[in-house]
Amino acid sequence: xxxxxxxxxxxxxxxxxxxxxxxxxxxxxxxxxxxxxxxxxxxxxxxxxxxxxxxxxxxxxxxxxxxxxxxxxxxxxxxxxxxxxxxxxxxxxxxxxxxxxxxxxxx
Amino acid sequence: xxxxxxxxxxxxxxxxxxxxxxxxxxxxxxxxxxxxxxxxxxxxxxxxxxxxxxxxxxxxxxxxxxxxxxxxxxxxxxxxxxxxxxxxxxxxxxxxxxxxxxxxxxxxxxxxxxxxxxxxxx
Numbered sequence: 194x195x196x197x198x199x200x201x202x203x204x205x206x207x208x209x210x211x212x213x214x215x216x217x218x219x220x221x222x223x224x225x226x227x228x229x230x231x232x233x234x235x236x237x238x239x240x241x242x243x244x245x246x247x248x249x250x251x252x253x254x255x256x257x258x259x260x261x262x263x264x265x266x267x268x269x270x271x272x273x274x275x276x277x278x279x280x281x282x283x284x285x286x287x288x289x290x291x292x293x294x295x296x297x298x299x300x
Numbered sequence: 301x302x303x304x305x306x307x308x309x310x311x312x313x314x315x316x317x318x319x320x321x322x323x324x325x326x327x328x329x330x331x332x333x334x335x336x337x338x339x340x341x342x343x344x345x346x347x348x349x350x351x352x353x354x355x356x357x358x359x360x361x362x363x364x365x366x367x368x369x370x371x372x373x374x375x376x377x378x379x380x381x382x383x384x385x386x387x388x389x390x391x392x393x394x395x396x397x398x399x400x401x402x403x404x405x406x407x408x409x410x411x412x413x414x415x416x417x418x419x420x421x422x
Contacts, residue, residue, distance in 0.1 A: 227408045229345075236395055236412035237337075237345065243406040280345055284407050288361045291345040 195219050195283050197292035205300040212268040214295045216281035221261045225285035228257055228266045231294075232277045240279075241266065271297070302326040304396050304413035311419045312386050319382040320416045322396030329377035330354040333399035335409055336370065336381045338392040346392075350399060351379055386420045393417050 196219035206212050216226065224244040229237040239248045241257035244264055254269040268275055276299055281292040307321040322334065336348040349360035351370040358370050369382045379396055394416045397409035 225406060229409075236415050237397075237409075238412070239408055239410050242408040242410075243402070243404065246406075248410065282345075282409075287359060289347050291347070293344050 194288055195222060195286060195290055197281055197283055197290050199279075199281060199292035199295050201295060202293065203296040203298065205298055206271050207300045208271055208273055210271045212271050212275075212297060214266045214279055214281075214297075216259075216264040216266070216292050218262045218264075218283055218285075222283045222285035224260045225283055226257070226259065226264045227282045227284060228255075229280045229282065230275075230277045231280065237280065268297075302398065302411045304398065304411055306394075306396060306413040306416045309417040309419070311421065314387055314420055314422055316386050316420075317382060317384040318386060318418050319380055320394050320396075320418070322379045322381070322413050324377045324379070324398070327398075329372075330374055333401075334370075334372070334379040335397045335399050336368075337395045337397055337409070339395070339415075340389070340392040343392075348381070348394075353379060383418075386418075388420050391418065391420045 198217045200215045226244045228241040230240050231237040240251050240255050245257045256267050258265050278294045278296045280294050303325045305323045310318050312318050330353045333350045335350040338346050348364050351358045353372045367384050372379045396413040398411040400410040401407040
């Protein structure tokens with residue numbers, strides 16, 4: 194199975210900050226990388242697919258980049274509704290595997 | 301609009317089975333794979349497998365082979381996930397999620413059910 198890691202595991206930030214989360218795969222996954230946002234008690238929500246494609250309806254302050262083994266999710270200007278946990282997931286091979294998550298909370 | 305509505309919370313004893321349903325609406329049920337993902341309390345996301353609602357074909361994560369069964373009823377656009385021989389560490393929220401494959405071959409989970417909490421306790 195492909196192992197996914199994320200850093201940091203948590204971060205504290207203020208509204209308006211630029212936030213970057215990193216995801217790394219244990220082997221090359223081309224651009225088969227998705228990002229999800231999960232708020233407490235809610236289901237995950239797809240933000241980015243294919244490493245850099247913005248899901249319909251997702252604000253443009255979210256962006257993704259990377260290919261191969263290293264990927265980033267960037268929030269250009271953190272908003273109050275963005276405080277949540279973010280997961281990356283590879284869809285290159287079965288089983289699809291998720292990273293352990295990055296919790297973004299209020300500084 | 302696409303909606304996935306799951307059945308309600310369950311409490312089961314160790315060794316029992318649980319069957320969770322996921323009713324789809326707003327799209328052609330047989331046109332998209334349905335995935336199941338679980339999340340133990342305070343933990344991350346774990347993929348369990350998928351079912352092709354059109355053919356009934358399934359693909360289970362190796363960990364769950366032999367004790368998970370995914371089925372569907374196309375007449376009511378509903379997918380099911382049954383987990384047998386429950387243990388306390390199967391306590392988790394179970395999600396169904398629609399799998400979308402785009403024209404470039406990328407796939408992702410674009411719509412999720414609200415989750416079903418399954419508690420396993422004696």
